[in-house]
């Protein structure tokens with residue numbers, strides 16, 4: 001099969017993904033072989049490709065927002081039928097026995113596998129996934145539209161949950177890429193006012209088009225104090241600005257897997273019971289709840305589609321803030 005292979009991490013400007021032939025994967029017990037239709041391009045892929053996340057498998061096929069159809073069932077796999085449309089997320093599988101898994105916090109599992117990082121992902125014509133960690137994809141969305149829901153959407157949703165935002169509240173969103181353009185639709189559905197802080201003026205415009213009450217630069221103070229904040233941009237210097245914009249007792253939730261160093265914080269910005277917390281992965285429950293809500297709202301995704309062979313170009317565009325909404329690779 002054709003796949004985009006990362007042999008060793010390097011800056012995306014050097015086009016490190018090699019579009020090449022690799023052996024077809026074989027479904028083992030409990031696994032599905034999925035014929036990939038579309039795969040979303042996530043900022044985490046950029047961190048994997050550029051080595052900001054230390055390599056865990058090499059070479060590796062990136063991609064963890066996979067939409068495709070079940071092509072083959074491994075032994076003992078019976079949850080889906082051949083041809084069913086499924087989505088494969090970042091959380092590839094968990095151990096099921098560690099203290100976090102047993103406590104219902106499988107997102108914090110001590111021995112997790114991650115799609116497109118510790119195991120091969122969806123920048124390929126076929127990929128494998130354990131059937132228990134795969135989602136049915138709701139009707140009404142094309143494969144390309146559905147793909148960004150699987151990480152940008154689910155992580156954005158968990159970030160909103162952990163921010164503690166309530167109906168009628170004022171929410172700040174820092175960085176307005178794929179995750180933010182989905183999270184704002186959930187927030188609006190919950191009757192939340194959204195203030196968007198993002199460096200790129202095109203992204204500020206997208207935020208306003210999608211119902212933000214205000215949009216400005218990343219360190220600009222919004223015109224109102226915020227009940228909660230979600231930070232999607234991977235820039236540590238945003239954290240002090242976000243805390244300064246926050247009401248007493250509010251939460252800043254950091255939605256990314258990687259962030260540049262956070263500058264020293266003046267304790268006064270955090271005092272008055274403000275909370276600063278990260279968001280790590282998601283549980284299957286988050287994914288199921290979000291996909292149900294996405295179908296109910298219904299969520300619309302803004303996408304820019306690239307052919308699989310152009311994955312390097314998609315990653316370069318993402319790095320340069322040139323994507324309106326989410327980048328998606330069309331595969332078959």
Ligand SMILES: [Zn+2]
Pocket residue numbers: 094095096097098099100101102106108109110111112
């Ligand atoms: Zn575990």
Ligand SMILES: [Zn+2]
Pocket residue numbers: 042043044045064090151152
């Ligand atoms: Zn992701």
